Amino acid sequence: MAKVFSLIGRLSNFYLHNKLLFSSGVHTVQNMYGCDWDDETGATNGFDQYGFDGEDFLALHLKELRWVSPVQQGSLTQQKWNDDKAQLEFYKQYYENQCIEWLKKYLQYGKSSLEKTVSPQVSLLQKSSSSSVLCHATGFYPSGVTISWMKNGQDHYENVDLGEPLPNEDGTFQKTSTLKVTPDEWKNNEFSCVVEHQGKTITEILKDDSVPIGIIVAVVVAVLLVVSGVVGFVVYRKKKGFKPVPQEQSDDGSNKS
Template sequence: MRPVLLFLFGAHLALLAAEKHSLQYLYTATSGLSNFPQFVTVGIVNGQPFSKYDSNIRRETPSQEWMAKSVGEEYWEQQTQISVVAEKAFINSINVAKERFNQTGGVHTIQRMYGCEWDDQTGATNGFTQYGYDGEDFMILDLKELRYISPVKQGTLTVDKWNINRLHLESDKHYLGTQCIDWLKKYLQYGKSSLEKKVSPQVSLLQKSSSSPVTCHATGFYPSGVTITWMRNGQEHHEDVELGELLPNEDGTFQKTSTITVTPDEWKNNKFSCVVEHQGKTEIGNEIRTNQDPSAPVPIGIIVGVLVSVLLVVIGVAGYMVYKKKNGFKPVSDDDSGSSSSLHNGSDSGSVHSESSNDSTKPIMR
């Protein structure tokens, strides 16, 4: 399964250090998974989930305390209604997708990711919208050309019809380039105290046995930008090194790993060290803290433990497609009408302000 991302994606007033800020939403519908919600949404700002919805609870809820304090009940009621409508369209979409791909049973996923990013130093902005089916690209919005493209023949019919509808294309462009940016800055203001924090990583070298690969594990850092490199006798070493994915922790921080494969003699006769750079600070790991018997469990429970977070559940089910490039996924529906409703909306505590364009349930297959 080819990975697809996002990943990821704020404020004027220089709320955070000069960098790119991002707002994105992930929608995921599934079939064939009895113990997983059929529909899940996650809202993310600067890599930090701030709202969520699933078809079991059927209620939009905050993922961060700062979000719960910043908006009123009207916001959550409106978000819930939007997600309920999108849920129906997404779940119906899977059956249509299976027909188009000539499939019957099995586990299938439809995902959409959309959002925007903003550089608080240069003022540059960017928007992205992508749709995926079973972990593969299905349709992508090219904002520069203002048209949808599809890498698969099953998406050709949809692309042809969508590109004729200039009203929807202009609506998508306006949302991604204007409304999304406005709400990104608003959310950055809401979560300023949390989002502008800087926490250095904790670095550990982990190994299952003396002949196993050595993993450099950096965790608990914020913001997400981190660089992990290996040094051998004072020189950068890139051979037999595998860099892991950036993963979120439940507390809003991040973790990342880099694994090096060397023989016990190589490790013994050379000086290896892991160098982790974050926010101008450097952490170095050169002592293996865990060297267990081969039959003992690998001391990486802290890594897989984060899979309990809603964000990673969504990503995991979709083949971890969303943390690979700055794109996302939309629904597949059997509605041929081309009608559409709102994206996620935003609101202040007292009143509701639309954050949306009009395509959260816009059908892909028709």
């Protein structure tokens, strides 16, 4: 599949000496310029556009190698710039060669990021059997992802709240979708969350034996309590002066209990 890449520059709120011909006073001039490259066909194009006080003023037609103004006020500048053949030739060489070279260099520098694809990890979470069900997709890159719900194999849109993509600390993204459904409804029907990312589809089915978040948190707390108890006992032994019981050694070097 062909991809068109662009290198764009923007300038605004500046005065171009002997460049734009306009009346005296304070004005805002905006300039957007850059080039495009199609990685499949190799086709290139350049663009250079000016805005004056928030409206289109001048644009370079690279193939025709001339400036065009959509407003009468730009006719003088258009004529002056079109008469400068050396400057037009400079633009032609820049947009057809130098700009494209820089664009390809930037693409090479950022290739690892542009082409990186990481599939999401999908989980169904629920605080209790009577609360909403959260479909959580995380750890994916790039950020474009689609999360939808299905009921008994059919698309389901009712009582669905879709969140926005959020960044993770490692550069990946996460996104959630919440489904409001009663316990009887999800026990008597099959609901599933469908996550689509970069051509890959992941489906998680809401089952009757789904583990609610509350239980997960309780298990984690219990494990922490056990670890704390072990650490506390070790500290207690050291404070009380407990030491390992020395073992006697037999003549052949083996330990005796």
